[in-house]
Amino acid sequence: LKTKVGIIGGGPAGLMLSHLLSKSGIENIVIEMRDHETISNTHRAGILEAQAVSMLTDSGVEGRVLTHGDEHAGIDLRFNGESHPLDFRELVDATVTLYAQNEVFVDLAAARARDNGDVRFNCEVTEILDVETSTPKFRFTDAEGTLFEVHADVIVGADGSRSFARRQMPDSVKQDFKVTYPFAWFGILTEAPKSSPELIYANSPHGFALISQRSETVQRMYFQCDPNENVDDWSEDRIWSELNQRVAGPDGFELKTGPIFDKTVLGFRSFVRQPLSHGRMFLIGDAGHTVPPTGAKGLNLAFADVKVLFEALDSFFSTGSGKLLGGYSDLALKRVWKAQNFSYWMTSMLHTPVDADPFMAQRALGELETVTSSRYGQQYLAESYTGWPHS
Numbered sequence: 001l002k003t004k005v006g007i008i009g010g011g012p013a014g015l016m017l018s019h020l021l022s023k024s025g026i027e028n029i030v031i032e033m034r035d036h037e038t039i040s041n042t043h044r045a046g047i048l049e050a051q052a053v054s055m056l057t058d059s060g061v062e063g064r065v066l067t068h069g070d071e072h073a074g075i076d077l078r079f080n081g082e083s084h085p086l087d088f089r090e091l092v093d094a095t096v097t098l099y100a101q102n103e104v105f106v107d108l109a110a111a112r113a114r115d116n117g118d119v120r121f122n123c124e125v126t127e128i129l130d131v132e133t134s135t136p137k138f139r140f141t142d143a144e145g146t147l148f149e150v151h152a153d154v155i156v157g158a159d160g161s162r163s164f165a166r167r168q169m170p171d172s173v174k175q176d177f178k179v180t181y182p183f184a185w186f187g188i189l190t191e192a193p194k195s196s197p198e199l200i201y202a203n204s205p206h207g208f209a210l211i212s213q214r215s216e217t218v219q220r221m222y223f224q225c226d227p228n229e230n231v232d233d234w235s236e237d238r239i240w241s242e243l244n245q246r247v248a249g250p251d252g253f254e255l256k257t258g259p260i261f262d263k264t265v266l267g268f269r270s271f272v273r274q275p276l277s278h279g280r281m282f283l284i285g286d287a288g289h290t291v292p293p294t295g296a297k298g299l300n301l302a303f304a305d306v307k308v309l310f311e312a313l314d315s316f317f318s319t320g321s322g323k324l325l326g327g328y329s330d331l332a333l334k335r336v337w338k339a340q341n342f343s344y345w346m347t348s349m350l351h352t353p354v355d356a357d358p359f360m361a362q363r364a365l366g367e368l369e370t371v372t373s374s375r376y377g378q379q380y381l382a383e384s385y386t387g388w389p390h391s
């Protein structure tokens with residue numbers, strides 16, 4: 001097979017890049033290991049920056065983000081049992097949209113199918129070759145075990161946090177940065193009405209909780225847990241009392257409960273690979289960097305990578321100049337490190353490790369008080385949460 005851009009990974013980042021390239025007449029192919037149904041049912045975060053929404057709507061992904069997404073103009077930071085609402089529209093004149101990441105995938109996959117994009121699910125990339133030359137290649141097998149070889153001008157690794165593409169970079173050129181956390185998130189989906197108009201991020205002596213939403217009748221909630229927690233040990237009653245004690249306060253706030261139909265433990269880490277490119281191979285999204293979920297920057301950051309890389313590829317294929325491609329890694333990494341800082345900051349301010357040093361736990365409350373009692377503090381959080389301007 002011969003193409004211009006060979007994209008390894010058909011999650012939201014790989015599909016968005018493929019969609020933009022095709023719209024510019026740049027031939028590409030997407031190879032994805034999982035099947036469509038598995039990705040559609042993988043529940044991830046649900047907050048889209050306005051810029052991420054624009055990338056979908058301006059490029060003609062006829063998704064349901066505008067009709068089914070919910071615009072949110074703020075969040076509630078809850079600590080010491082008290083609510084502290086932040087109004088993003090008033091603070092920084094921006095909003096975000098709550099629209100689940102698996103729905104973004106469904107919409108993008110539908111747009112690629114509609115436009116006859118070459119997207120192959122259930123295919124495993126086994127080898128990546130010659131990325132240091134101008135004729136890189138990779139090999140993959142389809143579900144029947146048939147072997148294919150793809151000859152491309154450029155290869156893109158969009159294959160997620162356990163990226164195969166990333167592992168092909170030689171030790172001599174790469175540097176990895178990481179943080180591990182002594183906790184994870186227990187995520188649930190429940191059939192219940194909304195408990196509050198805005199998302200609640202709660203710091204409590206029992207640990208963090210996030211009260212999010214999916215629709216009028218389905219809600220998404222998370223609570224900080226041990227990374228080795230077994231979801232089968234958690235009955236519905238136990239989950240509700242754990243969540244409720246983390247949002248409880250003198251105002252008597254209680255969650256609206258209902259049947260729980262999905263339970264998962266989500267791992268936590270911060271990771272950056274530098275550089276985000278090697279020869280003719282470029283990494284986007286989780287393949288190049290992972291953030292902890294607090295603040296929901298993962299997909300937004302992946303789309304920001306896509307924008308920078310798309311513009312560089314567009315320039316490369318129309319002018320023959322590799323100047324923008326050569327600058328991709330440095331430019332993308334600027335935003336990556338801003339998002340790494342924000343995600344780490346939100347995580348450390350809102351979570352309480354099980355064996356927390358009492359000083360550190362009180363210090364985090366001091367930080368929350370500083371942020372919420374100052375307009376500058378609120379604006380700092382609001383600007384980061386709603387997303388810095390794309391470069």
Ligand code: DHB
Binds near residue numbers: 045046
């Ligand atoms: C959701 C997840 C997040 O990590 C977050 O910060 C906000 C919302 C969600 O799944 O709805």
